[in-house]
Amino acid sequence: MASTDHSALQKTIPLPGDGLDASRMPGHWLLARLGKRVLRPGGVELTRWMLDALGVDPEDRVVELAAGLGATARLTLVRRPAAYTAVDRDATAVAALSALAAPGPTQVRAVRSDAADTRLPDGDATVVYGEAMLTMQPEPAKRRIVREALRLLDGSTGRYAIHELCLLPDDLDPALAERITHDLHEAIHVGARPLTPTAWSELLATEGFTVTAIKTAPMALLEPRRLIADEGVVPALRIAGRALRNPAALRRVLxxxxxxxxxxxHLGAISLLAVPTPSQP
Structure with a gap:
């Protein structure tokens, strides 16, 4: 399969949100339709930290949960793992991911499935990661997805990482946390439920993982400096131009x-690296 870029995908493959008005579609779909490739709260810098911490190498079998349109997949494939599997429940995302090609011998596949029930074999991966997806789930679903990651991992060499929104500080007033959650839902039209750094660590720990590294970053997804760092100057200008030509989209973005x-x-981005906790004798 020939590789493709995001602009080509926009022309050949329908993006999520087809048929929905800009005022109603989920915020990440709207940004994707405007041309934004990096939809992670900590930007490409935190994603690169996550991949470095995971130490993806040619021996690894990687599974990415909720892989979206492939921005992180491309960064992973450059590292030439033995295998890369993208999981997403959106048909248009799977179509885009199926168009990816590895620069080396990596076996690439994309499957349409739920992150909480991938239907992939036990121990199928040495590396599992997911970004900007656990935040959007209620607690029971968060736990099911983390358990699925644990099931997928080879227990001897497995590593798991997440990159999500977080609430700051750890002792944030619950009423303020609720207000932030409400405001996020109203703005992005998705039920965002970020956790504090300690709560994210506890979530992984109670589902069978030991956290080995944590990094936080500002949540600056739509700030000009982050936009240019993530997308490049020319693509950032194109995104701005598309928004300016679409009043409904511009109102949503603002x-x-x-x-x-x-x-x-009180909003940040966080990435955590974890390994399966050894079973007690």
Whole structure:
């Protein structure tokens, strides 16, 4: 299969949100339709840290949960793992991911499935990761997805990583946390439920993982400096131009940015690396 870029995907493969008005579709779909490739709260910098921490190498079998349109997949494939499997429940995302080609001998596949029930074999992976997806799940679903990651991992060499929104600080007032959650839902039209750094660590620990590394970053998804760092100058200008030509989209983007800015002192991005906790004799 020939490799392709995001602009080509926009022309050949329908993106999520087809048929929905810009005022109603989930925020990440809207941004994707405007041309934004990096839809991770900590940007490409935190994604690169995550992949470095995972130490993906040619011996690894990688599974990416909720892989989206492949921005992180491309960074992973450059590392030439033995195998890469993208899992996503959206048909348009799977179509885009199926168009990916590895620069080396990596076996690449994309499967349409739920992150909590991938239907992949036990121990099928040495590396599992997911980004900007656990945040969008209620607690029971968060736990099911983490358990699925544990099931997929080869217990002897397995590593798991997440990259998500977080609430700051750990002792954030619950009423303020609820207000932030409400404002996020109103802005992005998805039920975002971020956790504090300690709560993210506890979630992984109670589902069978030992956290070995943590890194946080500002949540600056729609700030100009982050936009340019993640997308490049010319693509960033194109995204801005598309938004300016679509009043409904522009209103949504400005609303999302205002919410992120309003809560900037209490919203961050976090990545955690974990390994399966050894069974007690």
């Amino acid at each position: 609303h999302m940015r205002s919410v992120f800015h309003r809560h900037r002192d």
